[in-house]
Amino acid sequence: MACRTFGERLDDLLEGRLSPADRRAADEHLRSCAGCRELKSLVAEASVPVTPPADLLGAVLARTSGSACGSARTRLCDHIDRLLAPADDDLVRMHLDACGECAGLAARLARLAADLPPLAERDPGPRLVDEVLARTSRRPALPSRRAARFAAVWRRLAHRPRIAWEGAYVGSIIMVVLFGAANAPFADVPGRALVVVRAVQESLPADAARGEVPRIRLAVLSRWNAARALTSNLERRSSAAWDGLKKELGTVWGRFASGKATSGTNRTADTNEADRGDER
Amino acid sequence: MLLDDATLLERCRQGDDLAWEGLVRRFQGRVYSVACHYMRNAEEARDVAQEVFVRIYERLEAFHGDQTFLPWVLRLSRNICIDTLRRQKARPRATEADVDPTAQLASPARTPEEASAARSARDLLYRAMDRMSDADREILMLKEIQGLKVEEIALLLKVPTGTVKSRCNRARLDLAERVRRLDPSYGA
Incomplete structure (x- = not known):
């Protein structure tokens, strides 16, 4: 097998896809060719997955598009509300998997979405209904209210x-x-x-x-x-009413006058008694 | 089975006092909540809520059946709150302490522990929202709390729907940030 042919079949050799005859020919070539042995070991090392450095992504973004957090945050509310298109939703999800800060924000937004709607109602206390009913239910119907208002103006x-x-x-x-x-x-x-x-x-x-x-x-x-x-x-009729009224007035006046006279008499008696005391 | 809003309204229009009482009971929590958001004072909020219902009663004939009742009520509540605030413009604003954050409609299904946790979460949210701008609080209240649609809010605030969406998202992010500052464990 020539070196060129070996190079073309190297991937299949490493992934075990060669036929037994081709595999034997490749092994024979490897025993005789030092260059192809080195090539095979290099390719085999490169195919093993290696964890990239933690700051690699940040460094690349800093030198290219900048941080993606701003872009993710503009879509975060829609992501929480499930309003995003599937592709955008996947992108946001990938970002959240990698970015702890945005993931925390997303968690708080999700909690807010659950906690805010119950604030829609507050208890005004038992008085409100009674107060409203007192101001409304006993009112006459709308047309009669209008008529009453019109009459009041006139x-x-x-x-x-x-x-x-x-x-x-x-x-x-x-x-x-x-x-x-x-x-x-x-x-x-x-x-x-x-x-x-x-x-x-x-x-x-x-x-x-x-x-x-x-x-x-x-x-x-x-x-x-x-x-x-x-x-x-x-x-x-009016003279009868007037006579009755006069009679009533006379009675009241008589009572008033007799009361005045009595108190005048008492007052005189008291004064006399006091005068007598002074004299003594 | 509860009567739907349209039937309740129709009965109110026919002069059924019982239906009117039912309608007030059904919407009093919503109206009072909106009034608390704007007035930030329990007593004033109650007065405004009363005024809203009196106004609803007077305008029952004017309400068209093709509208949805709740947005109409919320719009009316907002307008009355704003009018009232305009009238008392010279007056200093009340603090958050005037509104009792525990005055929420109680859910009978809750255990004491859950009720306590919910109360502290509400308290935290009210404190965080109290520090927000009026515009952000308003849009949060209309969309996230009262659940109005973007189109309804756009109509109410006379702004494009896109503006409503972007302002609401910004307000939510702002609230999340303020909540984190007050309680870093919230949502963790």
């Missing part, structure tokens, strides 16, 4: 002392805007109404108008009598 406005002046002012402005100005929408309405009344008055037959007068007078009289009956009824 009531507040109406109770202001200036409301009469303001109402008169606004009413006058509205009247002027609607009827008074030259180009107002209803500017000619009063004039037209006057014309219509005059036209009706002229077109109404005098006899028919005369016939209507007693009927109108009768209707007015009956309304007037009903109103008077109502007024006298009210008067009677």
Whole structure:
């Protein structure tokens, strides 16, 4: 076997893949060739795995891309949340196997992921529900609350002392805007109404108008009598109430006056007694 | 079986007082928690929580069924807290001691040892979060604690979703670092 052929078959020889005939030929060549014996021993030594120096990786990274910790930390949260793609996840895992500092950080992040969600609820104590219910449940429904609020606003406005002046002012402005100005929408309405009344008055037959007068007078009289009956009824009731009130007031006043008189008498008796004591 | 939120809301809209009480009971812990995060004072947080529920009651008609109720409630709570804080701007801020960190809703299944460990972990987290910036605390509270989606937070804070994600990741890393400083054994 030539040295070149031996070199080509050296790997197979070392890994035991040669046929018996080839192996015998290779052994014969080795016995006769010192160079190939040296080559075989070198290759055999190199194939034994050797632990690299601890600082080798750091030294290489320092001279090339720099530390990978920063890159790993940007992906660490996603690694904990299992959001990384498989390839990235493997890379982070490899880094964590080699880097104690990042592994510690990853462990703390994993613990935080478990410890933070339970903080979502805190006990506000037993009072909160009662306080909230007191402020909400007894309230009327939303539409009636709105109506009440609206009514309250109007009531507040109406109770202001200036409301009469303001109402008169606004009413006058509205009247002027609607009827008074030259180009107002209803500017000619009063004039037209006057014309219509005059036209009706002229077109109404005098006899028919005369016939209507007693009927109108009768209707007015009956309304007037009903109103008077109502007024006298009210008067009677109010005078009865006033009499009762006067009676009550009189009783109270009588009690007050008699009490005053009694205390005055006592006071006089006491004073007299004191005077007598002084004299003695 | 518990009523779902939509049914509960519908019953509230129909004027069922019992449903309203149920709704307040269901969401009071959430609302109070958000109020505590912003107000940092138990009494003020309770007042704000009350105000939130009164506002919810008044706006029940305005709530659309196509929205999710919890994000709506949390958004309302946040807005009311911020309004309240704006009104009391001149007032000095309360310290963390004003909020009782143990005032968590108790889980009946816990053993005393587990409950104690959980309490100390909560205390540690509150102390660590109290030292964070307002923006980081807020985003942590909305996403990691209240569990809102990135899109919902983006809508609420009016920022792009990418910004929400990056700010949230930064806040988580910051919190992890602050927790390590307070307790190096945390997560080990």
